[in-house]
Amino acid sequence: MYVPTDQPGHLAPGQFERIAKALSDPRRFAVLEKIAAAECECPYQSLCAHFPVSKATISHHLKELVQAGLVDSERDGQFVNARVRPGVVEAYAAELIRRATGGE
Amino acid sequence: MYVPTDQPGHLAPGQFERIAKALSDPRRFAVLEKIAAAECECPYQSLCAHFPVSKATISHHLKELVQAGLVDSERDGQFVNARVRPGVVEAYAAELIRRATGGE
């Protein structure tokens, strides 16, 4: 699975569109927010416990977030932990302002 | 048509989700970018001329951008001009960083 690198301040080609898509679904954004709210790591199971959707749906959303580069997902034995990549969020926000305000 | 107010740094309830949706379609974002690239005002006609889609589609995208509060649309006789609201873009970016990075 392709995951863009975390070069600070720079997004890979096509990543900007991918992030915008990933952020557009309210539930998926809520998942991202929940991951961000966790200190350091967020277990997959706590996500499943927190949202009234199936495990498969959480897994799907997590995959989208990872593919967009917004989240890092790491296996720890049986378990999976997720972590936000703040640099990517900030790079997206910066590029959004630059492109959507005419670069003022 | 409801259009959120432009209180600097603050988004109306539900506006965050609406903006995320509005930004998620590549074509619609390209329209926003084109409006932003124009100096001061962007005529509706130049949007129609610039994108290989029908007038109806441009009108639809413009409506979504206006409803999200990202763009201001103003009639000038027969014509319509669009203008980006930079404060809204910046407020969205700021709230995105705050909510998606745990408020670090």
Place this chain on the structure above:
DNA sequence: TTAGTAGTTCGACAGTTGTATAATCATCTG
């Protein structure tokens, strides 16, 4: 008022997407 241009709204359709269930893979433990 009539004709013409600019822009919006309507109705429909194809493609996308969030969701669930079931099957599968991965990992741990006895």
Place this chain on the structure above:
DNA sequence: CAGATGATTATACAACTGTCGAACTACTAA
């Protein structure tokens, strides 16, 4: 190994959405 638990993938489907052509509204000019 077998069994159990955690997570992903496969398949299917209902809902949503970007798009268009056509009908309609808004404005201008003759």
